[in-house]
Amino acid sequence: MSGLCENRVVIVTGAGRGIGRAHALAFAAEGARVVVNDLGAGLDGSASAEDPAQQVVAEIRDSGGTAVVNGDDVADWQGAQRLIGTALDTFGGLDVLVNNAGFLRDRMLANLGEDEWDAVIRVHLKGHFAPMRHAIEFWRSESKAGRPVDARIINTSSGAGLQGSVGQGNYAAAKAGIAALTLNAAAEFGRYGVTVNAIAPAARTRMTEAAFAATMAKPDSGFDVMAPENVSPLVVWLGSPESRDVTGRVFEVEGGKVALADGWRHGDPIDKGDRWDPAELGVVVQKLIAAADPPVPVYGAK
Incomplete structure (x- = not known):
């Protein structure tokens, strides 16, 4: 390995399994000291007796790396404070925060319960x-x-947050919020020497295997396009000193593909120079739609 993140202190949330685990291992392989955060919860956020974070820390240490466990709830105010404190108290600083933790409670919006909305948001x-x-x-x-x-x-945003996803209205709304939060934080934090970017990954994890079972099969030979480890190289680079000039960006990453997600932009307006009458706007809206690129379809839409 290149030592791209040598001695950098990195927190990865939700790092006990899947993409988060891959991030933690990849950062450690590049010389980072890693705080592995995970509650050990089930796919729907329910309590679990498992301790996957400790297993990841053991893997890192067995490979000669440096890591420590944190089991706090990142959505709890004091828990999040303790998480940052773990890095500061253990390693004396913090260089990189990778927000990855999450779970699903999928349901069509017409059937979605308040608790299912609140928990995912x-x-x-x-x-x-x-x-x-x-x-x-x-x-x-x-x-x-x-x-x-x-x-x-x-x-960590998602294609669901960028384009929507049928049956995942709560998750899509949360991930869209994360994309906007990223842009806002990048604009505010730059003055302090902090860059903020987001990824929208596609990979085989507990959260995606049910929704994308038909497209997630591992190939018989060659490159495993949907392996979670494919996402981590970009995240490691974004966490390195080399990325200091990149901020306020959302990257889509899947297999060997990396792309910039070019978000909402102002379209060319039709300006009357005065207040519109509602009866005039049908033709105007049709002209605007005709001149625009068609939207990317919502995942799962027919």
């Missing part, structure tokens, strides 16, 4: 904001004290 959206908020408190204080900061936040 909480773990994804608040579970991104709360660690960010406590991390930037540390980095801002370092910057104001005149100590150089070269820090990174990498958030």
